[in-house]
Every structure is written in structure tokens, then in C-alpha cells.
Amino acid sequence: MMEAIGRKRWAIPEGYIPSGSSFSERALISHETACILNANDRDAHVSITLYFIDREPVGPYRVKVAARRTLHLRFNDLNDPHPVPRDTDYASVFESDVPIVVQHTRLDSRRAEVSLLSTVAYAEG
Amino acid sequence: MMEAIGRKRWAIPEGYIPSGSSFSERALISHETACILNANDRDAHVSITLYFIDREPVGPYRVKVAARRTLHLRFNDLNDPHPVPRDTDYASVFESDVPIVVQHTRLDSRRAEVSLLSTVAYAEG
Amino acid sequence: MMEAIGRKRWAIPEGYIPSGSSFSERALISHETACILNANDRDAHVSITLYFIDREPVGPYRVKVAARRTLHLRFNDLNDPHPVPRDTDYASVFESDVPIVVQHTRLDSRRAEVSLLSTVAYAEG
Amino acid sequence: MMEAIGRKRWAIPEGYIPSGSSFSERALISHETACILNANDRDAHVSITLYFIDREPVGPYRVKVAARRTLHLRFNDLNDPHPVPRDTDYASVFESDVPIVVQHTRLDSRRAEVSLLSTVAYAEG
Numbered sequence: 401m402m403e404a405i406g407r408k409r410w411a412i413p414e415g416y417i418p419s420g421s422s423f424s425e426r427a428l429i430s431h432e433t434a435c436i437l438n439a440n441d442r443d444a445h446v447s448i449t450l451y452f453i454d455r456e457p458v459g460p461y462r463v464k465v466a467a468r469r470t471l472h473l474r475f476n477d478l479n480d481p482h483p484v485p486r487d488t489d490y491a492s493v494f495e496s497d498v499p500i501v502v503q504h505t506r507l508d509s510r511r512a513e514v515s516l517l518s519t520v521a522y523a524e525g
Numbered sequence: 526m527m528e529a530i531g532r533k534r535w536a537i538p539e540g541y542i543p544s545g546s547s548f549s550e551r552a553l554i555s556h557e558t559a560c561i562l563n564a565n566d567r568d569a570h571v572s573i574t575l576y577f578i579d580r581e582p583v584g585p586y587r588v589k590v591a592a593r594r595t596l597h598l599r600f601n602d603l604n605d606p607h608p609v610p611r612d613t614d615y616a617s618v619f620e621s622d623v624p625i626v627v628q629h630t631r632l633d634s635r636r637a638e639v640s641l642l643s644t645v646a647y648a649e650g
Numbered sequence: 651m652m653e654a655i656g657r658k659r660w661a662i663p664e665g666y667i668p669s670g671s672s673f674s675e676r677a678l679i680s681h682e683t684a685c686i687l688n689a690n691d692r693d694a695h696v697s698i699t700l701y702f703i704d705r706e707p708v709g710p711y712r713v714k715v716a717a718r719r720t721l722h723l724r725f726n727d728l729n730d731p732h733p734v735p736r737d738t739d740y741a742s743v744f745e746s747d748v749p750i751v752v753q754h755t756r757l758d759s760r761r762a763e764v765s766l767l768s769t770v771a772y773a774e775g
Numbered sequence: 776m777m778e779a780i781g782r783k784r785w786a787i788p789e790g791y792i793p794s795g796s797s798f799s800e801r802a803l804i805s806h807e808t809a810c811i812l813n814a815n816d817r818d819a820h821v822s823i824t825l826y827f828i829d830r831e832p833v834g835p836y837r838v839k840v841a842a843r844r845t846l847h848l849r850f851n852d853l854n855d856p857h858p859v860p861r862d863t864d865y866a867s868v869f870e871s872d873v874p875i876v877v878q879h880t881r882l883d884s885r886r887a888e889v890s891l892l893s894t895v896a897y898a899e900g
Contacts, residue, residue: 405536405605405618405649411780413810413845413878415891418802427612428635435538437576437616451812470538470576470616486866487802491812491845491876495781499602501616501647501848508891510803514762516633517893518539518642524780530661530743530774552668552737553760560663562701562741595663595701595741626741628663629717638888641758643664643767655786655868655899668867677793677862678885685788687826687866720788720826720866751866751897753788766883768892 404440406499407523415450415490417476420450420510428509432475433523434494435503438465450484451491458482465500494521532648536633537604540575540615542601545635553634555602559646561588561630569623575609576616583607590625614647618648651659655751665700665740667726670760682725683754684771686746688715694727694748700734701741708732715750745773747752779815781874782898786850790825793850795885803884807850809869809877809896812841820874825859826866833857840875869896 418430438444443466449459461478464472475484476491483489494502502521506515543555563569568591574584576597586603590596600609600617611617619627632639656709688694693716699709711728715721725734727741736738744752752771757764785823791804813819824834836853840846850859850867859865869877877896884888 405534405647405882407543409780411814411876412813413876413882413888413895414808414847415810415845416847420599433539435540435574435614435616437536437578438540438576439536439618444590449814451814451843451846457843468576468582469541469578470612470614471578472539489845489847491810493812493814499541501536501538502585503644504893505539505642505645507891508811508889509890511885513888514633514640515765515889516628516640516642516890517880517891518631519644519769519878519894520647522645522780522878522895522898530659530772540691552669552743553751558664560665560739560741561659562663562743564699564701574771581775593701593707594703595665595739596703597664598737626661626663628769628772630664638693638761638763640766640890641756641765643754644662644769644894645772649673655897656782681787684865685790685866687786687788687868689786689826689868691823718826718832719828719847720790720864721828722789722791722833722864751786751788753894753897755789755892761884763888764890766881767890768879768881769894770788770897773897 404499406501407525408496408524409495409525410502410521412504412521413491417486418510419486422509422512430509431507433472433505436465436471438502440498442467442502444496446494446496448494453475453489529624531626532650533621534650535619535627535648537629538616538645542611543604543610543635547634549638553636558630559598561590561596562626565592565623567592569621569625571621574618578628579616584648654749656751657775658746659746659775660771661751662754662771667736668760672759672762680703680759681757683722683755685722687713687720687751690717690748691718694746694750696744699743703739742753746751756757779874781854781876782900783871785869785877785896785898787879788866792861794861795887797884797887803808805884806882808880809848811840812844812876813844815842815873817842819871819875821869821871824868828864
């Protein structure tokens with residue numbers, strides 16, 4: 401099989417989870433996601449650190465992405481060591497023990513319609 | 526003519542085709558697209574592998590992009606070896622025998638308005 | 651002054667100008683834009699080639715971006731050698747004689763609301 | 776601790792702050808943001824230059840991003856040496872004394888709904 405694609409360090413400077421949503425179904429609740437691809441034949445152990453405007457970084461949040469799997473990780477669901485505050489600017493750094501690929505997405509439903517943004521994150525290593 | 530632009534391996538960690546659409550015309554049905562540019566003077570043979578959260582990868586899906594052409598490939602239209610499931614998180618990896626450029630787009634019309642996202646994919650090789 | 655930032659070759663695989671718009675004012679008419687930054691102390695001469703699904707490439711379209719200026723070039727406004735067809739998939743390649751930076755944007759107002767997408771283009775050289 | 780992630784020079788070719796907004800609360804007023812992450816253990820001193828279509832560049836605007844912090848800088852709030860004109864195309868270049876990561880975002884509320892775009896900026900150095 402091909403050599404796995406990706407890098408070991410990723411950063412997403414934009415972070416903001418609106419507290420408001422126009423819908424109650426999970427798919428349409430306002431959320432931000434880090435879509436992580438692990439195309440390797442072994443598991444990826446990923447440590448996430450969150451950065452804020454006016455306080456020390458929080459983390460690491462630890463997630464495992466199994467071999468040959470993707471994980472679309474909602475920042476809304478991160479709780480250990482602390483939930484991600486809503487209506488608050490943050491940024492995130494991802495460090496993995498094997499190469500991964502990370503893409504950032506927000507679905508924003510504060511208003512009655514859905515708005516989307518996405519970008520491949522910044523990579524190094 | 527200039528040397529063709531691009532890379533041979535690309536990844537798109539985000540993948541999600543909503544099953545719902547507010548419109549029935551093809552242009553406004555919810556869809557995800559991989560826009561592929563082949564600026565070479567010979568055809569590109571591209572193999573696509575899809576990754577999921579909880580099952581083994583599916584593929585390869587094989588597409589040809591003719592010399593000096595672009596192909597805006599809807600994931601909705603991929604059927605061989607398997608259709609892409611709707612309302613399901615996935616990711617994708619593209620491998621080409623010549624350099625190509627890949628950009629990812631979603632048009633989401635679950636609600637009465639259209640929402641868009643796009644990013645140049647992650648490249649290697 | 652600092653060395654100018656950028657690369658000489660850029661590609662945007664996604665291209666699609668909807669023929670429909672919900673508004674008649676220029677700012678809100680459906681359009682696609684290549685935002686070009688020339689931070690150099692001399693003019694940039696840029697050649698643009700458009701690629702299609704089923705016909706030979708068209709171009710070059712030639713634009714000049716003056717020293718220390720930005721140009722937000724609407725694909726809608728390209729007319730020489732040919733207008734860009736509406737409702738038609740295309741892709742584009744930019745070649746400049748000095749380093750530039752290119753970002754792609756679509757404003758889509760087919761529906762009553764505005765939808766946006768944007769990404770930094772793919773760079774080489 | 777890990778070596779800080781990032782680059783020292785960044786460019787955002789797209790810039791456009793709509794003068795109109797459908798809402799008066801700060802979060803939903805039309806705005807463009809440069810999300811800056813400084814994962815270093817020392818402060819980042821960032822100089823921003825704005826480029827226009829038909830006049831000389833303006834700047835530098837100087838901002839400090841403290842060690843281990845993020846700053847989501849609204850272009851709307853830049854005032855020294857000059858406010859950023861509304862309804863006007865611009866571009867921006869960021870130069871930092873330590874590595875940073877920059878992501879660009881627009882929230883556009885000219886219409887009754889919110890539209891978003893985002894991309895990691897172009898990096899060098």
C-alpha cells in the first residue's frame with residue numbers, strides 16, 4: 401500500500417462556537433469540526449491544545465484516530481480537561497505521532513439558515 | 526508550453542453529503558465536489574479511496590481526466606465499487622499518475638438557501 | 651523594503667459563475683473573483699488560461715497588476731479572447747513574471763441570500 | 776514544550792468589509808478577521824500593511840499577540856494610521872518577529888442571513 405499521506409503538526413487559528421442555533425437536531429446545531437484523516441496502517445494518537453485571547457492554553461485533549469479511518473471531531477464535544485467555551489475566540493494546535501491530514505469546518509445556524517466555512521489547516525513536520 | 530502545474534497525491538479530510546435538498550434541479554441539489562485540473566498534455570488516471578469512521582476504506586474509484594481538461598467530480602455520482610452513503614462522515618485520498626490540482630467544494634441546500642464551502646485540498650508528491 | 655511575497659504560478663480548479671442573481675447591484679451579482687496581490691516594487695504581468703471539461707483551453711487572458719497594488723479580478727469581466735461562459739465548470743491557471751499571491755472567491759446569489767466561498771489558490775514556482 | 780508552529784510572513788489577497796449589516800450586535804455585524812495564533816513562549820510583534828487597487832499601501836499597523844495566545848483581529852477595528860475603508864477592495868501582508876499562523880475569515884450580513892468564508896492565509900519565511 402502507498403505511504404500514508406500527511407503531516408504531524410497542524411494549526412487552526414480560527415475557533416468560535418456560537419451558543420445559538422436555529423435547530424435542535426445534531427446535524428444543524430452550530431458547531432466547529434476538525435476533520436482528521438489517518439490513512440496509516442496504525443493508529444494515530446493526537447494531542448490537541450486550545451489557545452485563547454486572555455488566558456493560558458488548555459490541554460492536551462487526547463483523541464485516537466484508528467488506522468485507515470477518519471474522525472470528524474466536533475470541538476463542541478471536547479470535555480476533558482475542560483469544555484470549550486461558547487461565543488469565545490480560540491485557536492487549536494494538533495500533534496500526532498503519525499502523519500495525518502486536518503481540515504477545519506464551521507456550521508453556523510445562529511440565523512434561520514445554515515452557513516458554512518472550511519479550510520485545510522496549516523501543516524508542519 | 527509550460528510544465529504542468531500540480532502534485533500527484535491529494536487528501537480531503539472533510540466529506541459529508543446531506544441527503545436533503547430544498548431543490549430538485551441538479552445545480553442546487555446538495556452535493557460535494559472534487560474539482561480536478563489536469564493541465565498536462567497527457568491524460569491523468571486518478572484513483573480515489575474513501576475513508577470512513579467505523580469501517581474499512583472503499584475503493585479505488587477510478588476516473589480519467591483528459592489532457593488539458595478539468596473535471597468537477599461530484600462525490601454524489603461515484604457508484605463503482607459502491608455509492609457514497611449520504612449523511613455520513615467520510616474523507617478521500619486522490620492518487621494520480623501525472624500532476625493535478627484538487628479543490629474541494631460543498632453546496633448545501635438542506636435549508637431553503639444555498640450554503641457553500643471550499644478549500645484547496647492537501648497536496649503531496 | 652522587504653522582499654516581495656508570493657509565487658509565480660497559481661491554479662484554481664473550481665470555477666463556476668451562476669447565470670442567475672437575486673440582485674442587480676454589482677456587489678451582489680453572482681460572481682467569481684481572483685484576488686491578486688502584487689507586493690513588488692514593479693508591475694506584474696499575469697497570463698491566465700481557462701480550462702474546461704470538453705474543449706481546449708482558452709487564453710491567455712492578460713492582466714497587469716501595478717506595483718504595490720491588489721487587483722480583485724472578476725472572471726465575469728474577462729472578455730478577451732472570449733467571455734467566460736455562465737453555468738459552466740471551468741478551472742484557471744495564472745502565470746506571472748514576478749511573485750504574486752492569489753485567493754479565489756465566489757459570491758453566489760442565485761437564491762435570495764448571499765453565499766460565499768474562498769480559498770487561497772494552489773501555488774508553485 | 777514543542778517548538779512553536781508557524782511562519783513569519785503571511786498574505787491575504789482578499790479584503791472587503793461590507794458597510795451594510797442586518798444586525799447591530801457586534802458578533803453579527805459584517806466584518807473581516809485575521810485570526811492570529813502565537814504558540815511561542817514569547818510575544819509576537821506583527822506589522823500589517825494594507826494594499827489597495829489605486830493608491831499606495833497603508834501601514835504599518837502594529838499589533839502585539841502575547842505569548843501562548845490567539846488574537847482574532849477585526850480589520851474593522853484597525854484605525855492607526857488610518858481606518859480601513861468600507862465597500863473597498865484591499866489586501867494585506869503580515870510580518871512577525873516570531874512564527875505565527877494566520878487564518879482569514881469574513882462574516883457577511885448584508886442580507887438577513889449570515890454568510891461565512893475562511894481560508895488559511897498564504898505563508899512564507
